[in-house]
Amino acid sequence: MTTIAVLGAGKIGEALLSGLLHGGRSASDLLFTERHPERAAELTERYGIVGVEVAEAAKRADVLVVAVKPQDIEPVLDELAPLVGTDSLVVSLCAGLPTSLYERRLPAGVPVVRVMPNTPMVVNEAMSAVSPGTHARPEHVALVTEMLSSVGQVIEVPERQQDAVTALSGSGPAYFFFLVEAMIDAGILLGLPRAVAEKLIVQSAVGAAKMLAESDEHPVILREAVTSPAGTTINAIRELEKHGVRAALLAAIEAARDRSVELGKAHEG
Numbered sequence: 001m002t003t004i005a006v007l008g009a010g011k012i013g014e015a016l017l018s019g020l021l022h023g024g025r026s027a028s029d030l031l032f033t034e035r036h037p038e039r040a041a042e043l044t045e046r047y048g049i050v051g052v053e054v055a056e057a058a059k060r061a062d063v064l065v066v067a068v069k070p071q072d073i074e075p076v077l078d079e080l081a082p083l084v085g086t087d088s089l090v091v092s093l094c095a096g097l098p099t100s101l102y103e104r105r106l107p108a109g110v111p112v113v114r115v116m117p118n119t120p121m122v123v124n125e126a127m128s129a130v131s132p133g134t135h136a137r138p139e140h141v142a143l144v145t146e147m148l149s150s151v152g153q154v155i156e157v158p159e160r161q162q163d164a165v166t167a168l169s170g171s172g173p174a175y176f177f178f179l180v181e182a183m184i185d186a187g188i189l190l191g192l193p194r195a196v197a198e199k200l201i202v203q204s205a206v207g208a209a210k211m212l213a214e215s216d217e218h219p220v221i222l223r224e225a226v227t228s229p230a231g232t233t234i235n236a237i238r239e240l241e242k243h244g245v246r247a248a249l250l251a252a253i254e255a256a257r258d259r260s261v262e263l264g265k266a267h268e269g
Ligand SMILES: NC(=O)C1=CN([C@@H]2O[C@H](COP(=O)(O)OP(=O)(O)OC[C@H]3O[C@@H](n4cnc5c(N)ncnc54)[C@H](OP(=O)(O)O)[C@@H]3O)[C@@H](O)[C@H]2O)C=CC1
Pocket: 007, 008, 009, 010, 011, 012, 013, 033, 034, 035, 036, 039, 067, 068, 069, 070, 072, 075, 076, 093, 094, 095, 096, 116, 117, 118, 119, 170, 171
């Protein structure tokens, strides 16, 4: 079985480890590195996965998944450089960081695959987009795709699209959580108990997501089917349009894309 090491087991690193376990991998095939011993102990207790030093991760793992914040990448690259070679496979989950950064800083020929996943990995419903770097061969992409398929769905995109992907699906779950949070607040405004409002909105979100995933209909058609003539929904839609919610989403996602580009530029040589 492939051994996978996650370098930096924070939010997304933990989501990946947890999803891989749910997806059927054994804890003995997984490793992680963390800079705080308390955090490492917490993860080992929760999942039975061992925390190791980077050198041991590089020695034992077939796939090294970098999951530190983009701002923390420099020391990780310094540490990895003497430990990896053309037999290694480095996978970057970091927003904005191009594969060319890794290729410049690691020994010549090290294969690198850039991935933008999202946190629904914990329930094996991630959306991950993969882009091979210069030295990544089809078998590397296949290995990464196989790993990510056990935690959700995977598509391959040209690397130039990764900043847009990051803004859409990488950050995407946060927009839905934000919307759900606001809709629960609306329930409170209308006088419903919080638990009732939560149940109504979360199940409506689950149902709507399932319809989006399973029906062949465009979202516009699904929305029109809810919007009865002279009914309640059209009154709500008029307010959403009046408050510029569509324009706000376009601007928000564009701003996220711009930040991803900026994070990459911060490490240009
Ligand atoms: N969160 C998300 O939904 C997604 C995140 N990503 C990407 O994943 C990366 C991580 O994001 P996220 O999980 O949110 O961030 P976190 O800060 O939660 O996770 C990063 C973890 O790495 C640790 N760390 C930092 N440097 C080192 C090091 N040298 N060795 C070992 N561990 C280290 C951090 O410790 P400390 O706490 O001390 O900083 C932290 O625990 C980012 O690059 C982000 O762009 C991609 C897709 C989705």
